[in-house]
Amino acid sequence: MDSLDIVLIFQDLKDTFYRCFIVEDRWKWLVEGFGKSLVITFFAVLIGLVCGVLLAAIRSSYDKNEESLRMKGGFGFWGLRFLNTVSKVYITVIRGVPVVVQLMIWYFVILVSQKNDVIIAVFAFGFNSAAYVAEIFRGGIMAVDNGQFEAGRSLGFNYIRTMKNIIIPQAVKSTLPTLLNEVIALLKETSVAGYVGIMDLTKAGELIVGRSFESFMPLIAVAIIYLITVIVLTKVFTAIERRLRRNER
Amino acid sequence: MNDNKIIRVTGLKKHYFGGKVKALDGIDLDIERGEVVVIIGPSGSGKSTLLRSLNLLELPTAGQIFFNGTDITDKKVNINSHRQKMGMVFQHFNLFNNMNILKNMTIAPVQLLKRTKAEAEEKALQLLKKVGLEDRANAYPSQLSGGQKQRVAIVRALCMEPQVMLFDEPTSALDPEMVGEVLDVMKSLARDGMTMAVVTHEMGFAREVADRVIFMDEGRIIETGTPEEIFTTPQSPRLQDFLSKVL
Ligand SMILES: Nc1ncnc2c1ncn2[C@@H]1O[C@H](COP(=O)(O)OP(=O)(O)OP(=O)(O)O)[C@@H](O)[C@H]1O
Ligand SMILES: [Mg+2]
Numbered sequence: 001m002d003s004l005d006i007v008l009i010f011q012d013l014k015d016t017f018y019r020c021f022i023v024e025d026r027w028k029w030l031v032e033g034f035g036k037s038l039v040i041t042f043f044a045v046l047i048g049l050v051c052g053v054l055l056a057a058i059r060s061s062y063d064k065n066e067e068s069l070r071m072k073g074g075f076g077f078w079g080l081r082f083l084n085t086v087s088k089v090y091i092t093v094i095r096g097v098p099v100v101v102q103l104m105i106w107y108f109v110i111l112v113s114q115k116n117d118v119i120i121a122v123f124a125f126g127f128n129s130a131a132y133v134a135e136i137f138r139g140g141i142m143a144v145d146n147g148q149f150e151a152g153r154s155l156g157f158n159y160i161r162t163m164k165n166i167i168i169p170q171a172v173k174s175t176l177p178t179l180l181n182e183v184i185a186l187l188k189e190t191s192v193a194g195y196v197g198i199m200d201l202t203k204a205g206e207l208i209v210g211r212s213f214e215s216f217m218p219l220i221a222v223a224i225i226y227l228i229t230v231i232v233l234t235k236v237f238t239a240i241e242r243r244l245r246r247n248e249r
Numbered sequence: 250m251n252d253n254k255i256i257r258v259t260g261l262k263k264h265y266f267g268g269k270v271k272a273l274d275g276i277d278l279d280i281e282r283g284e285v286v287v288i289i290g291p292s293g294s295g296k297s298t299l300l301r302s303l304n305l306l307e308l309p310t311a312g313q314i315f316f317n318g319t320d321i322t323d324k325k326v327n328i329n330s331h332r333q334k335m336g337m338v339f340q341h342f343n344l345f346n347n348m349n350i351l352k353n354m355t356i357a358p359v360q361l362l363k364r365t366k367a368e369a370e371e372k373a374l375q376l377l378k379k380v381g382l383e384d385r386a387n388a389y390p391s392q393l394s395g396g397q398k399q400r401v402a403i404v405r406a407l408c409m410e411p412q413v414m415l416f417d418e419p420t421s422a423l424d425p426e427m428v429g430e431v432l433d434v435m436k437s438l439a440r441d442g443m444t445m446a447v448v449t450h451e452m453g454f455a456r457e458v459a460d461r462v463i464f465m466d467e468g469r470i471i472e473t474g475t476p477e478e479i480f481t482t483p484q485s486p487r488l489q490d491f492l493s494k495v496l
Binding site: 067068071072145148150154155157158 | 308335339357
């Protein structure tokens with residue numbers, strides 16, 4: 001291979017790069033798409049956490065208090081039983097339907113009049129994530145030894161205080177790795193947002209492929225952006241976990 | 250009602266599976282202030298169920314439980330305020346894993362009795378000193394031995410200044426060499442006049458410390474008497490049989 005070849009290869013790469021990222025400021029599409037992916041993930045995580053914790057609270061409260069509430073009867077029992085059933089149905093449905101299908105239902109059915117497609121994605125992914133967070137968190141609560149609960153109640157703490165002081169801190173600690181994994185999974189899941197035309201990172205890459213007639217470079221760029229984000233998130237989360245563990249012991 | 254009976258149990262039943270299992274099958278029992286009652290009996294006889302019913306960790310199927318003259322099985326009663334006055338010690342210690350020893354001991358007095366943190370800590374350290382663990386105040390439960398955990402569990406309950414202490418096999422999960430240190434704490438508590446209900450397989454403890462021993466079998470109280478009566482002149486064949494196996 002003489003030096004002319006190398007120059008030619010280099011020239012070729014440069015042309016490709018130019019067509020993929022420079023023409024029409026196409027690199028900006030990736031940046032904007034990435035921004036959308038992050039925004040969708042961030043707010044979906046918020047919705048997922050808040051609703052998921054709420055669902056987990058209902059489900060585990062019912063499981064833990066069923067016997068005493070049944071004996072007392074009245075509205076407390078039936079109210080919680082109703083909420084518990086609704087939560088169960090919700091979780092089953094959400095976990096049984098592919099997220100892309102849910103996204104399309106949100107887009108074409110529930111929020112047809114909504115113009116801002118990011119909001120639609122936030123709702124779809126957020127309420128999807130809630131079901132998973134609920135089950136992770138409920139698992140964590142139920143996994144705390146019941147002796148911890150009984151010891152709290154025997155000292156005179158009511159149910160709420162027992163949960164707040166004793167059970168939830170232990171459940172958060174034990175489920176934190178799984179919860180943080182859910183964040184990463186969610187970020188990657190948002191890559192299907194393009195199905196309803198949302199210009200997220202993946203869709204931006206796809207658009208560049210269509211316009212530049214190049215597939216390798218744009219897709220590798222998209223892949224690297226996801227990968228770096230996941231690596232950074234993993235590093236941050238590991239640091240958080242380590243820090244919490246140090247505080248506990 | 251304001252007599253010296255701190256706890257009165259009448260007709261207490263606890264059934265499981267719609268009555269197929271009768272963990273408690275009609276229990277009547279009085280405990281006087283300052284009395285040490287030891288409950289013995291074979292496995293599955295309902296000892297734990299009875300003890301855990303006294304602070305309503307188990308909800309009775311039928312019967313009443315009076316604490317200081319109040320029927321705590323009444324649905325309108327706020328059980329939490331009564332539980333504050335009944336300390337409980339578990340077989341598996343159940344120290345709060347997410348808190349150090351000092352926090353384990355102070356969180357309830359601070360939140361429920363509205364003690365200041367300083368007051369609660371002073372009291373906790375004083376009690377820790379009594380059981381020889383003042384240097385472990387900042388340790389976490391996982392860093393203690395079983396015997397140390399159980400001593401902490403006892404003084405944690407004492408921080409709430411209970412009127413009665415309930416013990417469910419407090420030494421059964423301990424290595425033999427640690428049983429003595431826990432029993433010693435319980436003995437000194439009894440000497441100080443604490444009202445105690447103790448489920449145990451430690452017959453030596455029952456003999457030495459109990460004012461009254463109760464023998465249970467199949468959810469009923471079969472025989473009750475002084476340690477002397479129970480251990481030296483047992484009346485019922487079932488108690489005689491039980492003692493021949495455990496002594
Ligand atoms: N949650 C439950 N569901 C069904 N049966 C139960 C339950 N808890 C206790 N029982 C039954 O009630 C009976 C009494 O149990 P309990 O634990 O009070 O016995 P115990 O005298 O404390 O025995 P041990 O010495 O083994 O601790 C047993 O037959 C037990 O199987
Ligand atoms: Mg038992």
